[in-house]
Amino acid sequence: MQIKKFPEFCEQVLPDFNKFLNDKLNSEIKQETLRDAMLYSLNAGGKRVRPMLFLAVAYSCGVKLEDLPKYFDIAGAIELIHTYSLIHDDLPEMDDSDYRRGKLANHKKFGVGPAVLAGDGLLTQAFYWIAKSSLVTDKRMASVRILAHNAGPMGMVAGQMTDITMENKKLSEEDLTKLHKQKTADLITAAVTMGAFCANHDSSKNLVKYANSIGLAFQLKDDLNDSDNDEDDNKNTFPNLIGKEATEVKLNDLVKEALNAVLKEEKFDKNLLVSFLDYFRE
Amino acid sequence: MQIKKFPEFCEQVLPDFNKFLNDKLNSEIKQETLRDAMLYSLNAGGKRVRPMLFLAVAYSCGVKLEDLPKYFDIAGAIELIHTYSLIHDDLPEMDDSDYRRGKLANHKKFGVGPAVLAGDGLLTQAFYWIAKSSLVTDKRMASVRILAHNAGPMGMVAGQMTDITMENKKLSEEDLTKLHKQKTADLITAAVTMGAFCANHDSSKNLVKYANSIGLAFQLKDDLNDSDNDEDDNKNTFPNLIGKEATEVKLNDLVKEALNAVLKEEKFDKNLLVSFLDYFRE
Numbered sequence: 090m091q092i093k094k095f096p097e098f099c100e101q102v103l104p105d106f107n108k109f110l111n112d113k114l115n116s117e118i119k120q121e122t123l124r125d126a127m128l129y130s131l132n133a134g135g136k137r138v139r140p141m142l143f144l145a146v147a148y149s150c151g152v153k154l155e156d157l158p159k160y161f162d163i164a165g166a167i168e169l170i171h172t173y174s175l176i177h178d179d180l181p182e183m184d185d186s187d188y189r190r191g192k193l194a195n196h197k198k199f200g201v202g203p204a205v206l207a208g209d210g211l212l213t214q215a216f217y218w219i220a221k222s223s224l225v226t227d228k229r230m231a232s233v234r235i236l237a238h239n240a241g242p243m244g245m246v247a248g249q250m251t252d253i254t255m256e257n258k259k260l261s262e263e264d265l266t267k268l269h270k271q272k273t274a275d276l277i278t279a280a281v282t283m284g285a286f287c288a289n290h291d292s293s294k295n296l297v298k299y300a301n302s303i304g305l306a307f308q309l310k311d312d313l314n315d316s317d318n319d320e321d322d323n324k325n326t327f328p329n330l331i332g333k334e335a336t337e338v339k340l341n342d343l344v345k346e347a348l349n350a351v352l353k354e355e356k357f358d359k360n361l362l363v364s365f366l367d368y369f370r371e
Numbered sequence: 372m373q374i375k376k377f378p379e380f381c382e383q384v385l386p387d388f389n390k391f392l393n394d395k396l397n398s399e400i401k402q403e404t405l406r407d408a409m410l411y412s413l414n415a416g417g418k419r420v421r422p423m424l425f426l427a428v429a430y431s432c433g434v435k436l437e438d439l440p441k442y443f444d445i446a447g448a449i450e451l452i453h454t455y456s457l458i459h460d461d462l463p464e465m466d467d468s469d470y471r472r473g474k475l476a477n478h479k480k481f482g483v484g485p486a487v488l489a490g491d492g493l494l495t496q497a498f499y500w501i502a503k504s505s506l507v508t509d510k511r512m513a514s515v516r517i518l519a520h521n522a523g524p525m526g527m528v529a530g531q532m533t534d535i536t537m538e539n540k541k542l543s544e545e546d547l548t549k550l551h552k553q554k555t556a557d558l559i560t561a562a563v564t565m566g567a568f569c570a571n572h573d574s575s576k577n578l579v580k581y582a583n584s585i586g587l588a589f590q591l592k593d594d595l596n597d598s599d600n601d602e603d604d605n606k607n608t609f610p611n612l613i614g615k616e617a618t619e620v621k622l623n624d625l626v627k628e629a630l631n632a633v634l635k636e637e638k639f640d641k642n643l644l645v646s647f648l649d650y651f652r653e
Contacts, residue, residue, distance in 0.1 A: 234502035
């Protein structure tokens with residue numbers, strides 16, 4: 090029985106995936122402070138959206154539920170990268186956040202030096218996990234390439250640099266879209282395209298379109314949720330630039346674009362990715 | 372005519388390699404601040420010891436001088452990793468160094484936030500370069516695995532964490548050796564073993580022994596050079612722990628161990644790696 094709803098898919102897969110993440114890091118990392126700091130942020134309440142999307146795409150391409158654990162190393166690598174990016178983002182000279190999801194930020198709990206290193210450790214270990222995965226070499230190699238391209242200085246890191254250097258300066262709508270694309274959408278696009286590639290799926294032009302749209306939608310939804318917060322007035326966000334209502338219209342358009350894109354995809358069970366869009370309607 | 376001396380090898384290879392590094396990063400990184408910050412530290416006077424060792428090992432295994440540029444992506448990845456580690460090491464809450472090789476540290480030149488991101492960018496791009504190299508997939512995959520293993524939280528990052536958390540606490544000789552092995556030797560060992568692997572060299576047990584010994588010797592020589600500096604009294608170094616003379620004896624022993632190890636290596640031109648040991652006798 091094929092699962093059709095994204096939340097149900099997560100319910101089935103997440104417990105094993107969470108156990109996998111923790112067992113693996115616990116057994117690999119011997120340096121205690123480093124292990125504690127890495128695990129602290131890995132277990133700080135994230136919903137695992139990116140690795141679940143990766144696994145959902147693989148499943149939608151025909152990988153059976155019982156075979157998904159073979160893809161956990163690569164899904165895990167995506168989550169390690171996302172976790173590192175949050176730790177470094179929260180640092181005093183970056184976003185300077187003392188809390189993340191109601192828990193102390195990594196650097197408030199362990200200190201700035203250890204937090205930098207916990208991030209470096211998570212980032213590097215991601216590539217180790219891909220290299221050691223049991224998938225065939227070509228899939229691992231493509232995963233390294235896509236992930237490094239989208240999460241590195243041609244993607245996410247570039248977006249983050251634009252974000253911190255342009256704070257308090259007004260960006261155009263075009264530049265802000267580019268910033269969000271790099272900072273948020275590129276890693277989500279990596280998760281989706283890696284999922285298709287690892288599951289032998291031919292074309293992924295529509296999936297890239299889907300992923301880019303939901304990536305931007307993510308950022309808009311986040312910024313709409315935060316837009317009542319006065320502190321954020323100087324941040325480069327769509328609610329600050331074009332107002333809340335216009336941002337809501339834009340968010341709806343992006344969700345429609347994502348839907349249209351995924352409906353065009355062939356040889357692909359569309360249910361899970363269509364169901365995922367409900368998140369933006371909540 | 373096979374080159375026999377390491378300095379002569381570097382003289383032949385370095386100009387092209389330096390041009391390669393700069394051209395590649397310049398063309399790939401579009402975000403200006405990020406590109407500037409990454410290139411600043413990449414060109415801050417490093418001697419490219421690790422990538423030159425990687426290339427020297429490949430050459431000693433039989434790769435022709437004119438074919439070495441095919442190995443530049445992977446040599447470059449090693450240098451990117453080394454450069455990122457220096458940027459993050461110099462940060463205020465790490466080693467807190469305002470200068471590196473007589474030039475302003477990255478965070479003094481660009482700010483702490485951009486320096487963290489320049490490091491993240493270099494680290495991630497290293498894996499992109501390996502993934503995009505023209506070497507066969509197995510060699511690229513092994514390079515990702517060895518580099519991530521030795522430079523990440525099971526190697527260099529673990530050593531760095533021990534270093535900053537144990538500062539002002541006295542380590543045993545055994546623990547200090549482990550710290551130096553991880554923090555300094557592991558990346559050098561990665562360079563040497565990746566060189567052998569990429570050049571189809573069978574066994575590398577002796578090369579690992581060679582690499583570990585020169586890795587530790589590097590750290591001892593550095594610490595001996597710095598040992599007249601009063602500021603460093605609280606640092607965990609061999610000169611501080613066992614005294615300068617005993618450290619010199621230890622350094623000599625390591626160089627002898629390295630020499631013995633490389634002389635045992637078969638089907639391998641030993642000249643370059645033997646010549647490299649002169650560095651420790653200067």
